[in-house]
Amino acid sequence: MVKEDKLQLLRDILLIDDREVAQAINRRIETITDTIERREKLSEKVDPIIEERLKLFVEEIPLSLGPVITDTLKKQIAESKDQVVEALYPIMGKMIKRYIQSEIELLSENMNRKVNDTFSVVAVKRKFRALFTGVKESDLMLSELDAPNVNEVFVIQKGSGILLGNLSHTATVDKDMISGMLTAIKSFVEDAFEGGGQDLEAINYELYSIHIQNFHTYYIAVVISGTYTKSFENKLENRLLKLSKSLSPRISTLTKEAIDGVLIEFFKKWRVQKK
Incomplete structure (x- = not known):
């Protein structure tokens, strides 16, 4: 048991x-x-949320990171200019060489065409212009090939450099900064050379010329590309004097938008008359 x-x-x-x-x-x-x-049930709910967030993340990356990357690149380029130049010089050199060759060929073709067109009405007019103005016919031909063109117009307050109005045909980085820099350069040159009250009238910068016309409380700076001839300068001065008759009496009361509108209308009419 x-x-x-x-x-x-x-x-x-x-x-x-x-x-x-x-x-x-x-x-x-x-x-x-x-x-x-539980994971399978959770995946059914979570997966669409994750996919949506990923899609938004991909869309927002350029907006959120783009400015940061751009600023970083600008800073890096500014701090390493020599290295950047060394890296880009061979590439830019070839591009510039091809561009110059192309422009010389184009200039040669245009010159040949104008020379061959000796007895045309335009050629006869050119000869008379050369005769009465004293400008060489070859210079007139070059000016016709690369006619001057107004790219920017700035109406700037004297002394302060405040931008009162602007007309732009090109993408400019910072118009207020440009007006301040122009005023600083203008004041420096006028003070440095002790011109006895004389005003700076022109600045040449590589492919551009900046015509400066002074008035009592403001001045007008016109950025011009192409061949800046004496005849065009005289024509521009006369046009700006006419513009000042409209601006000067009310320059202190007009808003920037109003002055912009005056410039747009004025130079639009001038372009129509030039055609």
Whole structure:
């Protein structure tokens, strides 16, 4: 009897261990199954949100990081000008060489065409202009090939350099900064050379000429590309004098937008008359 009790006790102990192991395994399986099911359910809800955020992130990167990258590049270029020049010089040299060759060929073709067109009405007019103005006919031909063109007009307050009005045919970085720099250069030159009240009238910068016409409380600066001839300068001076008759009496009361409008209308009419 005692022996049977011991065997029964041993069986109970063994069965208890087996049951506990089986229960532990079942609990583990249930936990894993529940986790998988919850992840699948969670993915159904989360995946669209993640995809939408990723799409927005891709769209917003240029807007948020673009200015930062641009500023960083500008700073790096400013601090490493020599290295940038060394890297770009071979490429830019070839481009400039090709451009100059192309322009020389184009100039040669245009000159040949004008020379061959010696007896045309335009050629006869050119000869008379050369005769009466004293300008060489070759110079007149060059001016016809590269006619002067007004790119920018600035109406600037004397002394302060405040931009009162502007007409622009090109993309300019900062018009207020340009008006301030022009005033600083103008004041420096006029003071440095002690011109006895004389005013700076022109600045030449590579392919551009800046015509400056002075009035009592303001001056007008006109940026010109092309061949800036004496005849064009005289014509421009006369036009600016006519413009000043409209601006001067009310320059202190007009807003910048109003002066911009006056410039647009004035130079639009002038372009029509030139055609």
